[in-house]
Amino acid sequence: MATEQASLDPTEFILLDGDKKISAANLRQDFIRNYSINHTLGLGDAGSTIHCKKGTAQQITLPHYGTTPFRVGTTVGVLWLGAGAVTIKAATGVTLNAVSGGSGALTAQFSLVLCVKIGQNTWVATGAIGTVS
Numbered sequence: 001m002a003t004e005q006a007s008l009d010p011t012e013f014i015l016l017d018g019d020k021k022i023s024a025a026n027l028r029q030d031f032i033r034n035y036s037i038n039h040t041l042g043l044g045d046a047g048s049t050i051h052c053k054k055g056t057a058q059q060i061t062l063p064h065y066g067t068t069p070f071r072v073g074t075t076v077g078v079l080w081l082g083a084g085a086v087t088i089k090a091a092t093g094v095t096l097n098a099v100s101g102g103s104g105a106l107t108a109q110f111s112l113v114l115c116v117k118i119g120q121n122t123w124v125a126t127g128a129i130g131t132v133s
Helices: none
Strands: 013-016 020-023 032-035 049-052 058-062 075-080 086-090 103-105 112-119 122-127
Touching (some): 049 058, 075 086
Parallel strands (some): 032 049
Antiparallel strands (some): 013 020, 086 103
């Protein structure tokens, strides 16, 4: 039995939310951001995977809605690739895994955490993350 596969013409557009559209070509792009410094998430990080490559400890901060208005449902992956430990921290007024201003460290080099925004100033980090306190 033959399997039928769909293909997208990169010159076509796909409608999202009725009036917003993106090109089919953009659906095939990988969204990887490389950082070897501490980093506070910006709107350009939405939907990406952040590669943490610092040789010493590195911190990724989840910002307050007032400074960076991510939409609820936004996801950002954090991947530990460098020698230094990686911590995900909530900014002041932001809740991470039910802890206001909390932070948690990724559990090992080459581990991955997915951060999901579930409220205006509330994020959940799931995957290879230790206790958030």
